[in-house]
Amino acid sequence: xxxxxxxxxxxxxxxxxxxxxxxxxxxxxxxxxxxxxxxxxxxxxxxxxxxxxxxxxxxxxxxxxxxxxxxxxxxxxxxxxxxxxxxxxxxxxxxxxxxxxxxxxxxxxxxxxxxxxxxxxxxxxxxxxxxxxxxxxxxxxxxxxxxxxxxxxxxxxxxxxxxxxxxxxxxxxxxxxxxxxxxxxxxxxxxxxxxxxxxxxxxxxxxxxxxxxxxxxxxxxxxxxxxxxxxxxxxxxxxxxxxxxxxxxxxxxxxxxxxxxxxxxxxxxxxxxxxxxxxxxxxxxxxxxxxxxxxxxxxxxxxxxxxxxxxxxxxxxxxxxxxxxxxxxxxxxxxxxxxxxxxxxxxxxxxxxxxxxxxxxxxxxxxxxxxxxxxxxxx
Amino acid sequence: xxxxxxxxxxxxxxxxxxxxxxxxxxxxxxxxxxxxxxxxxxxxxxxxxxxxxxxxxxxxxxxxxxxxxxxxxxxxxxxxxxxxxxxxxxxxxxxxxxxxxxxxxxxxxxxxxxxxxxxxxxxxxxxxxxxxxxxxxxxxxxxxxxxxxxxxxxxxxxxxxxxxxxxxxxxxxxxxxxxxxxxxxxxxxxxxxxxxxxxxxxxxxxxxxxxxxxxxxxxxxxxxxxxxxxxxxxxxxxxxxxxxxxxxxxxxxxxxxxxxxxxxxxxxxxxxxxxxxxxxxxxxxxxxxxxxxxxxxxxxxxxxxxxxxxxxxxxxxxxxxxxxxxxxxxxxxxxxxxxxxxxxxxxxxxxxxxxxxxxxxxxxxxxxxxxxxxxxxxx
DNA sequence: ATTGCCGACTATATCGTTATAGAAACTCCA
DNA sequence: TGGAGTTTCTATAACGATATAGTCGGCAAT
Numbered sequence: 104x105x106x107x108x109x110x111x112x113x114x115x116x117x118x119x120x121x122x123x124x125x126x127x128x129x130x131x132x133x134x135x136x137x138x139x140x141x142x143x144x145x146x147x148x149x150x151x152x153x154x155x156x157x158x159x160x161x162x163x164x165x166x167x168x169x170x171x172x173x174x175x176x177x178x179x180x181x182x183x184x185x186x187x188x189x190x191x192x193x194x195x196x197x198x199x200x201x202x203x204x205x206x207x208x209x210x211x212x213x214x215x216x217x218x219x220x221x222x223x224x225x226x227x228x229x230x231x232x233x234x235x236x237x238x239x240x241x242x243x244x245x246x247x248x249x250x251x252x253x254x255x256x257x258x259x260x261x262x263x264x265x266x267x268x269x270x271x272x273x274x275x276x277x278x279x280x281x282x283x284x285x286x287x288x289x290x291x292x293x294x295x296x297x298x299x300x301x302x303x304x305x306x307x308x309x310x311x312x313x314x315x316x317x318x319x320x321x322x323x324x325x326x327x328x329x330x331x332x333x334x335x336x337x338x339x340x341x342x343x344x345x346x347x348x349x350x351x352x353x354x355x356x357x358x359x360x361x362x363x364x365x366x367x368x369x370x371x372x373x374x375x376x377x378x379x380x381x382x383x384x385x386x387x388x389x390x391x392x393x394x395x396x397x398x399x400x401x402x403x404x405x406x407x408x409x410x411x412x413x414x415x416x417x418x419x420x421x422x423x424x425x426x427x428x429x430x431x432x433x434x435x436x437x438x439x440x441x442x443x444x445x446x447x448x449x450x451x452x453x454x455x456x457x458x459x460x461x462x463x464x465x466x467x468x469x470x471x472x473x474x475x476x477x478x479x480x481x482x
Numbered sequence: 483x484x485x486x487x488x489x490x491x492x493x494x495x496x497x498x499x500x501x502x503x504x505x506x507x508x509x510x511x512x513x514x515x516x517x518x519x520x521x522x523x524x525x526x527x528x529x530x531x532x533x534x535x536x537x538x539x540x541x542x543x544x545x546x547x548x549x550x551x552x553x554x555x556x557x558x559x560x561x562x563x564x565x566x567x568x569x570x571x572x573x574x575x576x577x578x579x580x581x582x583x584x585x586x587x588x589x590x591x592x593x594x595x596x597x598x599x600x601x602x603x604x605x606x607x608x609x610x611x612x613x614x615x616x617x618x619x620x621x622x623x624x625x626x627x628x629x630x631x632x633x634x635x636x637x638x639x640x641x642x643x644x645x646x647x648x649x650x651x652x653x654x655x656x657x658x659x660x661x662x663x664x665x666x667x668x669x670x671x672x673x674x675x676x677x678x679x680x681x682x683x684x685x686x687x688x689x690x691x692x693x694x695x696x697x698x699x700x701x702x703x704x705x706x707x708x709x710x711x712x713x714x715x716x717x718x719x720x721x722x723x724x725x726x727x728x729x730x731x732x733x734x735x736x737x738x739x740x741x742x743x744x745x746x747x748x749x750x751x752x753x754x755x756x757x758x759x760x761x762x763x764x765x766x767x768x769x770x771x772x773x774x775x776x777x778x779x780x781x782x783x784x785x786x787x788x789x790x791x792x793x794x795x796x797x798x799x800x801x802x803x804x805x806x807x808x809x810x811x812x813x814x815x816x817x818x819x820x821x822x823x824x825x826x827x828x829x830x831x832x833x834x835x836x837x838x839x840x841x842x843x844x845x846x847x848x849x850x851x852x853x854x855x856x857x858x859x860x861x
Numbered sequence: 862a863t864t865g866c867c868g869a870c871t872a873t874a875t876c877g878t879t880a881t882a883g884a885a886a887c888t889c890c891a
Numbered sequence: 892t893g894g895a896g897t898t899t900c901t902a903t904a905a906c907g908a909t910a911t912a913g914t915c916g917g918c919a920a921t
Contacts, residue, residue, distance in 0.1 A: 134627075136877055147901045152879060160899060182628040183571065184877035187562045188906045197609075208798070211590045218611040227629070230576075230609040232597040248513075249561040250606070393802050419587070423772050425804025515907055526871045531909060541869060563907035567876045864921075871914075876907105884901075891893095 216439025299464030300340025595818025678843030679719025746773030
C-alpha cells in the first residue's frame with residue numbers, strides 16, 4: 104500500500120530518485136504539495152484543503168483516506184503559501200536595542216516571559232537584536248513590513264525617538280517594553296519606575312543617607328528628541344524622594360555607568376574620590392550596582408559599612424552577591440507575558456483602544472544597605 | 483505630484499477611504515503591491531521586479547521613476563510572496579528545551595552570539611522555547627517543516643533522543659549546541675566538556691580533596707534511549723581525573739540538582755549531612771554551584787574553608803558572588819556564533835560534509851576553592 | 862535589404878495554499 | 892414526479908512576488 108501511494112504521487116518531471124540527489128541546493132528535497140496529496144488520494148485539491156482546515160463537510164471515509172496519504176507521503180502544508188493567501192503571518196517580532204549583544208540579564212527575563220506566551224498563542228517569535236549605536240535600525244523595521252509581521256515588541260535603549268514615531272506610523276500593532284509611548288495601535292508595559300526609584304531613594308534616606316550618588320544609564324543619544332526612557336522616570340522618582348525629605352538635588356552626584364559593570368565601577372570610583380561626603384549609591388540597574396560595589400572596595404571601603412548600595416531590577420545575581428544586593432524588583436517575566444497578551448489583544452480586537460500596563464516595582468531589602476532586616480529566603 | 487500618484491494607484495474595488503476604515507481586521511490596511519507600483523509608474527510588473535532585484539537592464543530614467551513611486555506609495559515588497567516563489571525562507575530556528583523558561587544564563591549567552599551572527603547574515607531568527615517536560619515537541623518540529631525553516635539549532639536538555647533522530651531524518655540542516663550528534667546535514671558545536679570536567683576535578687584533587695560530591699543535572703529522561711548529554715561527558719571527565727589520581731569513584735557521591743539552585747542546594751545539603759568526609763563539591767553548572775555554596779552555609783560551614791566548590795559555565799554572576807566562584811569557562815557567545823556560521827555553511831554548501839566544533843573549556847580560578855592565586859580582574 | 866545583435870521592456874506561468882461559488886448525487890416531502 | 896434541501900465534493904481565481912521566454916525598435920555589418 105505504502106509503495107503504491109509513493110508511486111502514484113511522484114511527479115513526472117524530475118528525473119532524480121535517490122535521497123541525496125547530487126546537484127540539489129540544500130534543503131530542497133522536493134516535498135509533496137497539496138496537489139500531490141490530492142492526486143494520490145484521488146480527490147481534488149479543495150477536498151484536501153477542507154480536510155486540512157477541518158471544514159467538516161468531508162465524509163469520514165474520504166477524510167480518512169486523505170489523512171492516511173498525508174501521513175504516508177510525509178506531507179506538511181506550506182505555511183508560506185498559506186500565509187500569503189490568508190494575508191496573515193502569525194509572526195510577532197521582538198526588537199531589542201542593546202549595546203553589547205543582549206547581555207543585560209533583565210532583558211533575558213523579559214524574553215523568557217515573551218517566548219512562553221507567544222508559544223502558547225500559536226504564534227512565532229522572531230528575535231531581532233540591534234546595537235543601539237547601529238544607525239541602520241530603519242532597515243530592521245523594513246524587514247518587519249516585508250515579512251508582514253503582525254505585531255512588534257520594542258525593548259532596550261533606543262538609538263532615537265524616531266524609531267517610536269516610525270513604529271507608530273507603520274500601523275503595525277506594537278507594545279513597548281519599559282518605554283512609555285502610545286498611539287492608535289501602540290501601547291506599553293512598564294514597571295512603576297518612578298515609584299520604584301522613589302522607594303529606593305527613600306530607603307537610603309530613611310537609613311540616614313543624604314548624599315547619594317545617582318548612577319544613570321546613558322547620556323541621551325545625540326539626536327535631542329527627548330526619549331521617554333527609564334532613566335528619566337527613575338531620575339524623577341529619585342528627585343521626588345529627595346524633595347520630600349528636604350534634601351536639595353545635587354547634579355554633581357549624577358554619573359553615567361552605561362549600564363555596564365565596568366562603566367559604573369569607574370564612574371562611581373571617580374565620584375567617590377572627589378566627594379568624601381558620599382555615603383550611598385543608587386544605581387538604576389543591578390549590574391551597575393555590582394560595579395558600584397566593586398568601586399567601593401577598590402577604594403578600600405566597605406559595603407554597607409562605609410557606603411550603602413541599592414540597585415534596580417532584581418536580577419537573579421542580586422541574591423548571589425555578597426553582600427546581597429538591596430534592590431527594586433522588576434517583574435521581568437510578567438512584563439514579557441503582559442506585553443504579548445496586550446499585543447495579541449490589539450491584533451485581534453482592533454476597535455478596542457490599547458491599554459498601558461504598569462507593574463509594581465517593590466523594594467527588596469537584602470544586605471547592601473546595612474539593613475539588618477533580611478528576608479529569610481536570602482539567608 | 484504626490485497626490486497624482488496616490489490617485490492613480492488606488493484600486494477600483496474597495497469603497498473605504500479613510501485610514502481607520504471600520505470593519506478592517508487589525509493590520510490589514512491594504513498596502514500597495516508590485517502591481518500598484520507598476521500601474522502608477524506606467525510600466526509592467528516585470529520592470530518593477532527588475533528594478534527591485536537590480537537586474538541592471540532598466541534605463542536610468544525608468545528606474546528613477548519606479549523608485550520614486552515606490553517611495554511615495556510607501557511600498558515594501560512582500561517577503562511572503564517572494565519566499566513562496568523562491569522556495570527559500572531565510573529563516574533559522576533556535577529550539578531551546580529548558581525546564582523553567584529559558585532561565586539558564588548560559589543559554590542566554592549562547593543566544594546572544596546566535597542573534598548577532600544571524601542578523602549579520604541577513605537571516606531571521608525564530609526563537610522557540612519548549613519545556614523539556616512538554617511531550618509535544620513533535621508539533622514544534624512540524625512548524626519548522628511548515629515554515630520551510632532553512633536551518634535548526636537545538637539547545638538545552640532534550641526530552642528524548644527521538645528529537646535528534648527526527649531532526650536528522652527531516653533533512654533540514656541542523657547544528658546541535660552542546661549535544662554531540664551528527665548526520666548528513668547535522669553537526670554540533672560543544673565545549674570540551676570532558677577536558678573541562680577533568681580539569682575541574684583535578685584542580686580540587688591538586689588541592690588535596692579526595693571525596694568530591696558530583697552534582698549532576700538531571701536523571702536521564704524516562705525513555706531510555708541514551709542521550710549524549712553534557713552530563714555524560716562531564717561525568718566522564720570527572721571519573722577520568724579520579725582514576726588518574728588513584729581515587730576510586732564512589733557513586734554515592736553523585737547527586738541530582740536539576741540544574742536549579744534550589745535543587746542543588748537541597749541535594750548537596752542532604753549529601754553533606756550524610757557524609758562528613760566530604761570536603762569539596764563539583765557542580766556541573768554555576769547555578770547549581772551557587773546552590774551548593776548555600777547548602778554549605780546552611781550547615782554552618784564555610785566556603786572554601788570547610789568545603790571547596792567548583793562550578794561549570796562561568797556565567798557572569800560567577801564573578802559577582804562571594805566567595806567568587808572557581809569554575810570552568812564555556813565560551814557561550816562564541817558557541818552561538820560558531821553554530822550559526824556552521825549552519826550557514828551547511829545550507830549554502832550542501833556538498834561539503836559538516837564539521838563538528840569543539841571549543842576549549844578553561845579553568846578560571848577564583849576564590850571558592852581556597853586557591854589564593856586570584857586573577858587580577860576578579861579582585 | 863537582410864541578418865544578427867543589443868538594450869529596454871513585457872506577457873505569462875508559477876510557487877502552494879485558501880476562498881468563492883458552484884455541481885452532482887441523494888433524501889425528503891407533498 | 893418535481894422541487895427543496897443536504898451532503899459531499901470540485902473548478903478556478905485569488906494572494907504578490909520571481910522566472911522564463913519572449914517582443915520591439917534601432918543599429919551595425921554583410
